[in-house]
Amino acid sequence: MSGDILKERPALFLASRLKRLAERMQGDVAALGGAVGLEIQPAQYSLLATLDAYGPQTIGELSQAMGLSQPAITRNAAKLAQMGLVAIDRLHKDQRHKTVSLTARGEADMACSKALVWPQVEAAVRDLLAGMETQFLAQIDAIETALAQKPLHQRFAPAGLRLLPFSDERAALFGAINREWIEAMYRLEPADLDVLDHPRARIIEKGGEIWFVEAQGLGVVGTCALLKTGEGQYELGKMGVLEAARGRKAGEFLLREMIARVRALGARRLYLLSNSRSAAAVHLYEKLGFRHDEGIMREFGARYERCNVAMLFPLSANGAKAAA
The missing domain is CATH 1.10.10.10 (Winged helix-like DNA-binding domain superfamily/Winged helix DNA-binding domain)
Structure with a gap:
């Protein structure tokens, strides 16, 4: 029995x-x-x-x-x-x-x-x-x-990973980490360069946020931005992890933290723009609850030439994956 x-x-x-x-x-x-x-x-x-x-x-x-x-x-x-x-x-x-x-x-x-x-x-x-x-x-x-x-996912963060806020000293890392993945798969567009070269002016001073993930023994290995695009509205963007740090779950850790951060800000809308060639990233977004959304594509997709994926996150207590 x-x-x-x-x-x-x-x-x-x-x-x-x-x-x-x-x-x-x-x-x-x-x-x-x-x-x-x-x-x-x-x-x-x-x-x-x-x-x-x-x-x-x-x-x-x-x-x-x-x-x-x-x-x-x-x-x-x-x-x-x-x-x-x-x-x-x-x-x-x-x-x-x-x-x-x-x-x-x-x-x-x-x-x-x-x-x-x-x-x-x-x-x-x-x-x-x-x-x-x-x-x-x-x-x-x-x-x-x-x-x-403090949601469950923040209570079992992968060992050796730590979230760090934006600072002028880390501004160069924001540009370097994003340039690595963008140049490896696509080409830098004017919209990319404007944000990467002026992160404080284009993101922080407009009400957005930039965060970094640090891996023990490697230093800062990843970054992500929350771009404020309206009242209570944020675009998840410029998220990348250095090739040398892949496999440490740094990207998933960072994405979970960004979702939690947006909730803490009381936001009503969180969306992202991507490309189907970034299959691993799109799969991660889907895993954590983002959903493909044609309305987001129509509203914001023209911002990047490479954009053919637009996703929206259901901002609620039940939006993220539930515990067992």
Whole structure:
């Protein structure tokens, strides 16, 4: 007879253990709702409750308020619209500006839920957590706060790698590292030279950032820039690792740090421009959650002659790869 691997490796499978617990509890909530004729699934309640409490919201506002990715919000809202519980108004072409609101049926089902389902659920959960409710919920708050301050990926950085900020002394390294990979695969374009020769003026003084990764025994081996291209909007660019340092996971370490940095800045949009010839880089972007985006290509792709890949990162709590 096999054992319970989730219990045997509790730290490794913490997220899966919590998901299993959630599914068991949500199954009971669904049964309570079904008993009073409601079709609402437990996972749909948080979106409905947000609309019920705060009124109509855009996809972007719901994403920020609920801490979920915009694609996840869009999928959930679409299902609720099919059920006739919400209405989605396309005010703009931009997905984030679709406004979601409760329909009359949605309002009625929420009133029924709050009267007949939620009180039973709250009473049952309090009974389940008898004697440990305050401590347990405080621990969940502490975990969420700790993850917001320092995500998991920052807690297991590859040995020997360290993140360093921009300084005028390192400005020359920014140009040298990028020149190596650009000249090896493409040609330096005017847009490249302008940024590489004037990193402080073109990036730092315009609200952007430049970071470096240092490898023990080798010094600075990689760099990346966050170019501010609008309010709450950044382009991930000029990311490169010296050929001599390949294989040390320096690029992945740097990219994870940049994603975390953009989140810390409260950005609403992170995108990048690349070329399919940089297959290893594109694969890394995909691995960490970037998605190919035709809208980004149309909006920014003309900046470089070599650009034939444009990607967008879903800036949310669930955007990055989840733990096991």
